[in-house]
Amino acid sequence: MKGSSLLAAATLWAVALSKSIRPAPHRLQARDVDPTELYPGHNISVPIDHFHNETKYAPHTNASFNLRYFFDASHYKPGGPVIVLQSGEDDATDRLPYLQKGIVAQLANATNGIGVVLEHRYYGTSFPTANLTTESLRFLTTEQALADQAYFAQHVVFPGMEHMNLTAPNVPYIVYGGSYAGGFAAFTRKLYPNLYFGAISSSGVTEAVYDYWQYYEPIREYGPPACIEAQTKLINVIDNILMKNDSATVQELKTGFGLETLTYNDDFANIVSSGIGGWQNRNWDPAVNSPEFSYYCGNISSTQVLWPGYSTMASTASSLIEAGGWGNETATLTNSLLNMMAFTNDSYGVASCDGPLDSCYDNHNASATMYTDKSLDNFNALSWAYQYCTQWGYFQRSGSC
Incomplete structure (x- = not known):
C-alpha cells in the first residue's frame, strides 16, 4: 500500500540527490563541551589504490x-x-559526540578499550586526490x-602509545557503524575476519536498492499515530494542489511555506517532505539523540498554532486544504498546516539560504555550483552522490507518508 505520492515520479531523482540515505550530523546541546576541543585529529598514511589488478581504478x-x-x-x-566507529558519508568530526559520551564511549568504558572515529576516504579531510572530478x-x-x-x-600507531603494539590481530578490533x-x-x-574480531551493524545497509520506497514504511508503521495521520493528509493536500497545477494556488501554497x-x-516538494526524514536521526542513547523528528511531529500534530505570526494565515490555510481535497477536515487540519508551514519556513526559508532560494535548492540547473564545483570543499554535494549513483542507489521516493 503506497498512499500519497508527493510528485513521486517527478521528485524521485531530486529527493534522492539532496537527501539519499544519510544521517544528519549530531547537533551538540548548549551544555556540551565541543568534542573537537577534546580530541585532536591524527592521520595515518594509507594507499590510494589497494587493487592494482582492477581495471576500473586505472x-x-x-x-x-x-x-x-x-x-x-x-x-x-x-x-x-x-x-x-566508521564515520561513513560525513566529516568525522560530526561523529565525535559518540566518542565523547555515546556508544563508543560506553563500549570503551565497559571493555577497557580505545575508542576511535575513523574517517571514510573522500570526506572531511581524507582525500586521495586533489579534486573531485x-x-x-x-x-x-x-x-x-x-x-x-x-x-x-x-x-x-596511536600517538603517546608508541611503545605498545596495538595493531590487529595482536589486539581485538571491533568496528561499529550505522x-x-x-x-x-x-x-x-x-x-x-582475521583483523576485526567483531562488528556492530546498526541499521546496516547491506544491499544496494534502486527504488527504495520502503524507506518510509517503518515511519508510517511505528511513528506517533497523530503525527503520521497529519503527515499523510497534509502531504495529500500538497500533492493534489501540485498535481492540479493551478498557478495561483501553487504560488499561494509556496508563499505559505516561505x-x-x-x-x-x-524542488518545493523535496523540501516540504523533509521533516519526516528526521526519524533516521533518532537514537536510543539520549546523550546523542536528535530531537528533530519529535519537534516536527509535535508541530504538525498540535491542535494549537505554535507560531504566533502564522495565526493570521488561518483563512489561507483553510482555502488551501479545501483546494487540496480535504475541505471536510479544515477544522482539524488548518492548524497542522500552519505549523508545518512555519516549521518549514524556519528550517528552509529565505533566512536559511545565503542567496536566492534556487541557488540552495534547485536540482535542475546542471551548471549550479553544487554540480560544477569540483574542489574538495564541495565534498558534501559530490562524494556521497557519487557513491549512491555508482554503487548503492537508495533513491527514496515517497511511500505512504
Missing part, C-alpha cells in the same frame, strides 16, 4: 594519502579492544574504503 597509482582519525584512550587497560572519484568505492579500514587496523557505515561494519567483519521564489514544484 590509471593506477602507488601514492598514499592521509586518512584522518580521532581516538580516546582514557579507558584503556592492557588487553582491552580497539573500537572503531569524475576521474578523481574513481577511487571512491566501498571496496577501497574497506581496504583502508583493514590497513588502519594493521598499521596504526546506516551506510552499518553495512560497512558488516562488510568489514565478513571480508577481514518558498515563493523557488522555481520548480519538485
Whole structure:
C-alpha cells in the first residue's frame, strides 16, 4: 500500500540527490563541551589504490594519502579492544559526540578499550586526490574504503602509545557503524575476519536498492499515530494542489511555506517532505539523540498554532486544504498546516539560504555550483552522490507518508 505520492515520479531523482540515505550530523546541546576541543585529529598514511589488478581504478597509482582519525584512550587497560566507529558519508568530526559520551564511549568504558572515529576516504579531510572530478572519484568505492579500514587496523600507531603494539590481530578490533557505515561494519567483519574480531551493524545497509520506497514504511508503521495521520493528509493536500497545477494556488501554497521564489514544484516538494526524514536521526542513547523528528511531529500534530505570526494565515490555510481535497477536515487540519508551514519556513526559508532560494535548492540547473564545483570543499554535494549513483542507489521516493 503506497498512499500519497508527493510528485513521486517527478521528485524521485531530486529527493534522492539532496537527501539519499544519510544521517544528519549530531547537533551538540548548549551544555556540551565541543568534542573537537577534546580530541585532536591524527592521520595515518594509507594507499590510494589497494587493487592494482582492477581495471576500473586505472590509471593506477602507488601514492598514499592521509586518512584522518580521532581516538580516546582514557579507558584503556592492557588487553582491552580497539573500537572503531566508521564515520561513513560525513566529516568525522560530526561523529565525535559518540566518542565523547555515546556508544563508543560506553563500549570503551565497559571493555577497557580505545575508542576511535575513523574517517571514510573522500570526506572531511581524507582525500586521495586533489579534486573531485569524475576521474578523481574513481577511487571512491566501498571496496577501497574497506581496504583502508583493514590497513588502519594493521598499521596504526596511536600517538603517546608508541611503545605498545596495538595493531590487529595482536589486539581485538571491533568496528561499529550505522546506516551506510552499518553495512560497512558488516562488510568489514565478513571480508577481514582475521583483523576485526567483531562488528556492530546498526541499521546496516547491506544491499544496494534502486527504488527504495520502503524507506518510509517503518515511519508510517511505528511513528506517533497523530503525527503520521497529519503527515499523510497534509502531504495529500500538497500533492493534489501540485498535481492540479493551478498557478495561483501553487504560488499561494509556496508563499505559505516561505518558498515563493523557488522555481520548480519538485524542488518545493523535496523540501516540504523533509521533516519526516528526521526519524533516521533518532537514537536510543539520549546523550546523542536528535530531537528533530519529535519537534516536527509535535508541530504538525498540535491542535494549537505554535507560531504566533502564522495565526493570521488561518483563512489561507483553510482555502488551501479545501483546494487540496480535504475541505471536510479544515477544522482539524488548518492548524497542522500552519505549523508545518512555519516549521518549514524556519528550517528552509529565505533566512536559511545565503542567496536566492534556487541557488540552495534547485536540482535542475546542471551548471549550479553544487554540480560544477569540483574542489574538495564541495565534498558534501559530490562524494556521497557519487557513491549512491555508482554503487548503492537508495533513491527514496515517497511511500505512504
